[in-house]
Amino acid sequence: MANALINAPKTARRGDTIEIKALILHPMETGFRPGTNGTIIPRNIIEKFSARWNGEEIFAMSFSPAIAANPFVSFFTVARESGRVDFLWTGDQDFRVTESVIITVT
C-alpha cells in the first residue's frame, strides 16, 4: 500500500502552469477525542507539508487538527527547469515521509 500518491505531469513546456496533486495516508487524530477506554487519544497530525523543485521551495502549508484524515493537497506552479520535485510531510510522533517526482521541462 502506497503511503503517498503524487500526480504531476512527466513533461511540461517552460512557462506552463501545471497542477500537482498529493495525497497521503494519515489518521490526523485531533487530540480532542476520547478513545474506547475513555482517555483522550493523543494528538497525531501532520504539521507541515512542502514541495521543493530542485531544492527551491515552491509550496508549503501548515496543517491543523481540523483537517480530515488522509489529507489531499492540490496546488499550481510554473514549470521553469527540468528536475526533481521533493515532497516532505512532517508531524507529530516523529512522522516524516518523503516522495519525489521527475519533471522534464522543454
Next chain:
Amino acid sequence: MLGGFRDLAHQRFGYEAVSKDGVTVAQTAATAVDPVAKTVTAGDGTKLSYDKLVMAPGVDLNWTALPGYTEAASDRMPHAWKGGAQIALLRRQLEAMDDGGTVGMAVSANPTRCPPGAYERACLIAHYLKTKKPRSKLLLLDAKDQFSMQRLFEQAWNRLYPGIVERVPLSQGGNVTAVDPSTMTLVTDFEKYKVAVANVIPLQKAAAIAARAGVADRTGWCTVEPIAFESTLQKDIHVLGDATLISGVSKSAFVAAEQGKVCAAAIVAKLAGRAPPETQLTNTCYSFVAPGHAIRTTSVFRPEKGQLIEIPGSTSTTALDAEPSVQGHEAREAERWFGTITQEVFG
C-alpha cells in the same frame, strides 16, 4: 437481477389493492406544491388542497456534480440506481462484454440511497463474472474509505471472488473526479482507468419536487423532525424516505416504510388533539453476497434533541466468520422480509 438471481418482473408492484382499500390513487406526477396556499398541482393541472401533506420524493441524480457524467452519458455508462431500464441496460452490457474485460464502478461519497447498495452490487456483478466471464475483473473506485458492513463485504470478496474484485478507496486515490463516456474512461486525481463496462453512481439529492415544495435545503436534501417527519422548513408538509436527511439513519426501504407508519400514527394523534405516540425507528439492511447468501445489519433509533439517535448497543450485524449456514439463514430472512414489506405496502 444484475447477478441473474431474479427477474425485473419480481420487483414490480401495482396500486390495485391500495385502491380497493378506499384510497384514491392518482398515478400522475405532482408538478408543484404551494406550502402557503396548501395546494398540490398534479400533472394534468388539477389542484388539490391539503391539511397535511406527506411526500416521499425519492432521489434525483446530481447531473452537475461529476464532470462528463450527463444524462446522455448514462446511456453508455449506466448508473442503474433508479430501477427499470438502466438496470436492464447494465445487465445487457455485462452480457455483451468479452470475457477478460474490466467492469469499472464509480461510487460516490455519502449521503446516498441504500448505503450498502453499491457493495452488494459489486458482489452480484462479481458473481456473474465468476460464473460467466471468469477472466474478467471488477474495479471499484470509491469516494469513501469506510462503508456499511465493510468487513463482511471485504470478507465476501476475498472468500467468494478472489482476484475478481479490486476496490480502490478514497485514501488510495479512488475518488472519481471525471468520466469520459466516448473512451469509456474513469478519471481519478491520480489515474485514468479504461474499462469495458462502467457503472457510475453519482451524487444524489432529493428529487426536484422537494425543492419546488420548499422542503429541500441548500444541501439538496430534506431535513425533518424525528417524530412525525415534518419538514423543518415548511409547516404541515411531512417528508419520508430517501429524500430525508436525518442524522445517522440510512436511506433504506425498511426505514421509509417505518417512517410511513410512524408518521401516519403521529398525524392521526395530532388531528385528534393527542400527543404523538412514543416511537423508535428500526432499520435493517440485507445485502446478498451470493445466491442464497446474505449479510445483515440492524439498528434502532430514538428521537432525541431533534435528531434520531442510535440507541447504544442496539446494532446487530451478521457475525464475521460465521458458518455459511448463517448467511443462508439471513438470505431466507431477506426474502421473507421482502415478501412482508411489499405485502404491507402494496397489498
